[in-house]
Amino acid sequence: xxxxxxxxxxxxxxxxxxxxxxxxxxxxxxxxxxxxxxxxxxxxxxxxxxxxxxxxxxxxxxxxxxxxxxxxxxxxxxxxxxxxxxxxxxxxxxxxxxxxxxxxxxxxxxxxxxxxxxxxxxxxxxxxxxxx
Numbered sequence: 001x002x003x004x005x006x007x008x009x010x011x012x013x014x015x016x017x018x019x020x021x022x023x024x025x026x027x028x029x030x031x032x033x034x035x036x037x038x039x040x041x042x043x044x045x046x047x048x049x050x051x052x053x054x055x056x057x058x059x060x061x062x063x064x065x066x067x068x069x070x071x072x073x074x075x076x077x078x079x080x081x082x083x084x085x086x087x088x089x090x091x092x093x094x095x096x097x098x099x100x101x102x103x104x105x106x107x108x109x110x111x112x113x114x115x116x117x118x119x120x121x122x123x124x125x126x127x128x129x130x131x132x
Contacts, residue, residue: 018044018098023090025103030085033107037079039091042100043069050096053077055089064091069099 027037043049048071053064064082069075083089093101 015100018042018095018100020095020098022093022099022101024093024101025090027079027089027091027103027105029080029083029087029089033109035080036106037089038104039077039079039093040074040102040104041069041077041093041095042074043071043095043097044100045097046071047097049099051075051099052094053082054092054094055079055083055087056092057083058088 024039027039028035029037039053041051043051049069050066051069052066055062055064062083064079065077067075079089079091091103093099
């Protein structure tokens with residue numbers, strides 16, 4: 001994403017293969033810098049896909065929205081609309097078919113312009129299902 005006549009921007013690691021589960025770290029809402037966090041989901045499938053978000057906060061797991069995504073579509077979820085101000089949050093994104101997900105955060109960097117950071121996503125088998 002670029003802004004300020006392309007003098008500022010951010011990028012994120014791309015994914016080469018969609019996955020059913022994504023674990024997005026280090027989101028936040030509010031605080032003194034006004035954190036705004038978004039979860040961005042893409043359905044690259046040729047059929048609809050059901051998606052569920054689960055937030056991991058300092059107070060435990062919080063169910064997030066569940067929705068059906070049309071084929072070959074994307075959706076943006078504003079986490080601030082789902083959680084109270086001043087929440088630290090990581091997010092699990094689960095798709096009934098492989099999807100792509102990332103997290104974007106914006107905040108006031110003290111110059112009157114927002115700062116931003118994209119997520120470094122991870123998709124893998126949850127630790128509770130790993131076998132040794």
